[in-house]
Amino acid sequence: MTENGAPGVLIDVLRVFCGPDGRHGNALGVVREGSALPDEAARQALAKELGFSETVFVDDPERGAVDIYTPGLRLPFAGHPLVGAAWLLDIDVLELAVGDVFARQDGEFTWVTARPEWAPPRTLRQYASAAEVEALDVPEPGEWVYAWGWEDEAAGRVRARAFPGRGDGIDEDEATGAAALLLTAQLGRALNITQGKGSQLLTAPGPDDTIELGGRVRLERILPS
Known part of the structure; x- marks a missing residue:
């Protein structure tokens, strides 16, 4: 168990945006049971301890509600966590405070649609x-x-x-x-x-x-x- 984690919670570690040979990609931690760490301070502490550029907490896997953290701050939006979460949860929509992010699978690629602003x-x-x-x-x-x-x-x-x-x-x-x-x-x-x-x-x-x-x-x- 990590120092700031919750007993029994598993963290999926993904590689997102891998190269054609399946190598590289950006590491991403996904906490599927986000309800086990409901407060922002606990989530921030775990994201810092894991040390990935971003960690995603899934608040509702059916609705696709997610919460994103870097080791130092909470983010309203980030690209590689959403592509990774869409692939892992296999859903069509991810819910963020800024708006809905639509997702689709196309062969070996996972796509999300977002607004640059x-x-x-x-x-x-x-x-x-x-x-x-x-x-x-x-x-x-x-x-x-x-x-x-x-x-x-x-x-x-x-x-x-x-x-x-x-x-x-x-x-x-x-x-x-x-x-x-x-x-x-x-x-x-x-x-x-x-x-x-x-x-x-x-x-x-x-x-x-x-x-x-x-x-x-x-x-x-x-x-x-």
Whole structure:
């Protein structure tokens, strides 16, 4: 049992936005029995102890009501936790305070539809080439930076890295759905993003200024709380 956990609660550890070979992806903790940790302080403590970039607490699996935390704060919206939760719960709608997020399965990909204005502010910083992005060092804590450059502009292929700048132990985020939404909204086109060590995120503009965000998900392990 983790120090801040609840007896008998299991934590599904997923990898979200895996590459074509099934590797990489961003680790995500999902607490299916969110009612076992009903208060915000207990959830924040567990998210900090687990140390994933985000942890999801499922408040109602049938309605898809979920609550998202980083190691340092609660988030109203985040991309990779929602793709992971949609895959794990196998439902069509996820309920958030900001609005409903629609989900679908398409072969090996899980997709969610969201609005870019739900995403937290990010600094989108373009570099002249993918090689420049790859060569970047982790910056000092400060602003949240999504560094990106074209691998193949005609094909919509992007190389990206994400630096949260929070000082909470997450120096680089392996795969960041919210930032991908913002970049897609800025560029106004579908993107195929390689982020981090080899994660893959797909995006596509949808109707009414929505954006679809898709990726592969796999179950890595199950942890006792």
